[in-house]
Amino acid sequence: MLNRICQILSIVSFVMVASMTATGVIGYRYVTSEQFKSRVMNEILGNVQGMMPKVLDQGLPKVTGPSIPKL
Secondary structure (H helix, E strand, C coil): CHHHHHHHHHHHHHHHHHHHHHHHHHHHHHHCCHHHHHHHHHHHHHHHHHHHHHHHHHHCCCCCCCCCCCC
8 A cells, every 4th residue: 555655656756857857848938938028128128118218218318408518
């Protein structure tokens, strides 16, 4: 009886390790793919472009001062 339980636990353990390894490999290949890289870049650039007009309006002066004289 104990032998049967140990065999079942061994099979379950193997299935768990194999599934975690496969998930890690697939996840690594997805994260390092060009498709993932372009998707992340497009999302980041979209967020930055949405923020830029607000930041530029707040940060740039409406009128500048006189120029600095040459020495």
